[in-house]
Amino acid sequence: MTWLRQRGAGRGDLVGLAVAPDGTTAVAAAGGDGRMTSLGEVAMADDEIRPRWVTWSQETAQWLVAGGARVATCWDVAAVHRLVFGGWRADPGWAWAHLHGLAPDGVPTEAPEAGPPDLFSEPDEARAGADDDPVGADGYLRAGWARGGWAAAPARILRWAQLALETAELQRAALGRLSETPIPVATARSESTAELLCAELSSDGLPLDLAAAERVLTGIIGPRPRDEVHAAAMRAARDAEVLRHAPGGMTVDLRSPVQVRSLLAAAGIDVPDTRAWRLEQFRESSPLIAALLEWRKAERIATTYGYAWLDEHLDGDGRLRGSWTGSDGAAGRMTASSGLHNMPAAMRQAVIAAPGHALVRADLGQIEPRVLAAVTGDPALAAATAADDLYLPVASQLGVDRPTAKVAMISAMYGQTTGHGGQALRRMRAAYPVAMAYLDTADRSARARRELRTYGGRRIPMSGGPGDSPAQVAARGRYGRNALIQGAAAELFKMWAVTVRARGLPLGARIVLCLHDELLVHGPAGQAEAMARLVGECLTETARRWSPDGRVRFTADISIVRSWADAKLE
DNA sequence: TGCGGCTATTG
DNA sequence: CACAATAGCCGCAG
Numbered sequence: 001m002t003w004l005r006q007r008g009a010g011r012g013d014l015v016g017l018a019v020a021p022d023g024t025t026a027v028a029a030a031g032g033d034g035r036m037t038s039l040g041e042v043a044m045a046d047d048e049i050r051p052r053w054v055t056w057s058q059e060t061a062q063w064l065v066a067g068g069a070r071v072a073t074c075w076d077v078a079a080v081h082r083l084v085f086g087g088w089r090a091d092p093g094w095a096w097a098h099l100h101g102l103a104p105d106g107v108p109t110e111a112p113e114a115g116p117p118d119l120f121s122e123p124d125e126a127r128a129g130a131d132d133d134p135v136g137a138d139g140y141l142r143a144g145w146a147r148g149g150w151a152a153a154p155a156r157i158l159r160w161a162q163l164a165l166e167t168a169e170l171q172r173a174a175l176g177r178l179s180e181t182p183i184p185v186a187t188a189r190s191e192s193t194a195e196l197l198c199a200e201l202s203s204d205g206l207p208l209d210l211a212a213a214e215r216v217l218t219g220i221i222g223p224r225p226r227d228e229v230h231a232a233a234m235r236a237a238r239d240a241e242v243l244r245h246a247p248g249g250m251t252v253d254l255r256s257p258v259q260v261r262s263l264l265a266a267a268g269i270d271v272p273d274t275r276a277w278r279l280e281q282f283r284e285s286s287p288l289i290a291a292l293l294e295w296r297k298a299e300r301i302a303t304t305y306g307y308a309w310l311d312e313h314l315d316g317d318g319r320l321r322g323s324w325t326g327s328d329g330a331a332g333r334m335t336a337s338s339g340l341h342n343m344p345a346a347m348r349q350a351v352i353a354a355p356g357h358a359l360v361r362a363d364l365g366q367i368e369p370r371v372l373a374a375v376t377g378d379p380a381l382a383a384a385t386a387a388d389d390l391y392l393p394v395a396s397q398l399g400v401d402r403p404t405a406k407v408a409m410i411s412a413m414y415g416q417t418t419g420h421g422g423q424a425l426r427r428m429r430a431a432y433p434v435a436m437a438y439l440d441t442a443d444r445s446a447r448a449r450r451e452l453r454t455y456g457g458r459r460i461p462m463s464g465g466p467g468d469s470p471a472q473v474a475a476r477g478r479y480g481r482n483a484l485i486q487g488a489a490a491e492l493f494k495m496w497a498v499t500v501r502a503r504g505l506p507l508g509a510r511i512v513l514c515l516h517d518e519l520l521v522h523g524p525a526g527q528a529e530a531m532a533r534l535v536g537e538c539l540t541e542t543a544r545r546w547s548p549d550g551r552v553r554f555t556a557d558i559s560i561v562r563s564w565a566d567a568k569l570e
Numbered sequence: 571t572g573c574g575g576c577t578a579t580t581g
Numbered sequence: 582c583a584c585a586a587t588a589g590c591c592g593c594a595g
Contacts, residue, residue, distance in 0.1 A: 256576095257575085257576050257577070258576095273576075273577090274576085274577085275576080275577065275578090276577080276578075296577080296578075297578090299578095300577085300578055300579070304578080304579080305579085333581090339579085339580090340580095341579090341580060341581075342578085342579040342580040342581090343579080343580075344578090344579060344580085345579090345580085515580075515581065516580085516581045517581065518581075
């Protein structure tokens, strides 16, 4: 797009982008200049210039992907808003208000007295004309614009692209004021581009072989039921397998925890609840418990990951699709629906590379303690990261065995208070004073409802939430200390992921799954070795950018596999 | 019908 | 069974 070049736009420069649901597209360059264009031109300009496209949210990325115009990088206003201000809500009007210091309560909504749209209440976009400014006299974005009215006419789409750019520039300035965090702008970029990745993950799906998946299911819950009657009969048969161990022919609904508890009581087993870990100790001595635990496993598969799950989420092209969010929850992890993040391990053997393709599986090793070392700069802990197994040097520094060292480390990061980690925890305090002080500070701040900020600059709001009983205060402390670790790990992971996404493109490598510390990359079989090498190089590159002093070592276990479940083939 | 509790799966 | 998430079923309130 020569026009963009004429406006002086170069690699990495912010360029506003708006894509209406019908594909009408506008771009806006710095200085307020903009023009209507097409997705095809955007794709070409991305190749030639590679600006950083400013989008309002992942929705724009979804339109781009749907239109076949995948771009390299973006600045996602919603993602950056979540980073800078925290919380889930990140619509344009909300982000705008925060950047302009306007009270969030005042963000205009559609007038409630207007009621649902009908023949007599013209939507805002249809009334466009006299007062066609997206910003109202009160300084807020107008509700009609923010709620979709921007797409009503080309002039509005253009204005919306300009406004995205203006908003992004304000966000960048706000990030610059986060002086206490080391890499806020780099994090904003990777968090943004992670939204592009999410749109692609949602669109591309995870390769899952239907026949293999059905074989897994058959082995656990039997063949696909022919009809409802057959399904009910199989269910009853599974139930009967447990109930035949019930005392006195007692019949209960196994799906009701209350009834199961009374069943167990009748069998002489008194438990406060019926969770598997609690029942496990009775497995050997009680055939009823053993049968119940097996039933639970099968029931879980049948109801959540069974044939209905395949029918609902596995498409005809052999891809399991769900929706992806780039930064969800307390600490800004990626999340996915359709069970993509909690699929039973047994189902992984059905995740198989397409013909002529291979999967590269890569796990970050012991990511949370390494992240703790990096974000705190604790010298002793950083030294321990030189080892492949970080818990070995930690154990020797603490003078305990490896399992104890691991429990102590995880206790410190998660805030466990029960159990017998007290002595090891005291030694942790002596061995890693910088890291432990960081965690203690986070805990204290969270208890006092003071907001937190991760290494990458993500705000963790601590207002609201549960009350001030001792248990709730303690829980808030655990939440806070963990949010900083989990959050920073999520930031590092996403930077790694978007680096792999970018560098892997020439090889035809596509990320097909992100799982908190694990990447699954799919690509041509002939490029498998190159992809595996590249994933490792991307971690090195990311680590250097993320933790520039280089004193903390990050490791990944990388292997080329046909199926996700496969052991390493390297 | 909506929602909290319980349960299981994952990192 | 600490921290995080998604998701299904039960029981109860409205």
